[in-house]
Amino acid sequence: MPIRLIYCAAMLLLSSCSIKYSLVGSSINYDIINTIQFADFPIRSSYVWMPMHAMFNNELQDTYMRQTKLRQVKRGGDLQLAGEIVEYSQINKSVSASGFASQTQLKITVNVRFVNNKKHTDDFEQRFSATADYDSSQQLTTVQEELVTQMIKDIVDQIYNATVANW
Helix, strand or coil: CHHHHHHHHHHHHHHHCCCCCCCCCCCCCCCCCCEEEECCCCECCCCCCCHHHHHHHHHHHHHHHHHCCCEECCCCCCEEEEEEEEEEEEEEEEECCCCCEEEEEEEEEEEEEEEECCCHHHCEEEEEEEEEEEECCCCHHHHHHHHHHHHHHHHHHHHHHHHHHCC
């Protein structure tokens, strides 16, 4: 009999405790915020690689759709993201003993305007950047897609964290 009593007490205690956590890392109150609106992010940099435009816009939208329960709308979103790709550049990062570049750094910078129509104190305009290095003996065309994909994911993560993760 005492074993049953202890067992019942333990079950009651365990069933009354709950832990709430989010696997996607957002702090969105879905009772208030339900929709998100994305404007196109055009390329406004002097150096242009055209596939980057679609790659960035698709990754940005896909990330929010995968990691939140927000519904995408064309206008009037509770959350709104707009901006432009303002820099796509490469610089020689290091020089070898022979005097030639041995490492080249590729950089993308995106200007983002975020509006939270339910809480305007969260609104901001900010630039997010990412870089990737590659060996200068390689042609940019051979590493460009891989590096741009990596940098876009990094920038989208930064934007996501600044807008809805609120860590």
